[in-house]
Amino acid sequence: MQDMIVNLEQIKWDFSEEEKLQSLGIIVRKPIAPELDQVSRWIANHFSAYWSCEAQVAFSKAPVGMWVAQRAVENELVGFACFDCTARGFFGPTGVSESARGKGIGKALLLRSLFSLKELGYAYAIIGGVGPFAYYEKVVGAQIIAGSERNIYNHMLRYPKNKK
Secondary structure, three states: OOOEEEEHHHOOOOOHHHHHHHHOOEEEEOOOHHHHHHHHHHHHHHOOHHHHHHHHHHHOOOOOOEEEEEEOOOOEEEEEEEEOOOOOOEEEEEEEOHHHOOOOHHHHHHHHHHHHHHHOOOOEEEEOOOOOHHHHHHHHOOEEOOOOOOOOOOOOOOOOOOOO
């Protein structure tokens, strides 16, 4: 998996997706410390233990280095996005529950996270170990970083095959 780079100066900061989500009862917000256990368990159950670990690092920052999406009335987490966790200036991991995909939640979380990185003083953001290259290219103009097949994740300890 390769990494991608995003020029934060070229991003259109349009948060109209969030208004659309609010009309569907979904809010995008920063989580707070008492939610660490619940959020990290949700991420481990829906995605992976690795991503849950990265989310725990997000909670160690002040302010928290993560955005979440939740169904407000049902009090149900439906998505998350971490930033500045695995390495400085990195976006990710990010995920949206299968039942909530296709509503613009991922885009809202991505834009909020990239905006947060810009507020921290970054001119560029790295999207690490990308799967959906075309998505990031389309939404934020991300470009593959040449030679990034060997990246920060190459020598990471791996769980046995039967674990996430």
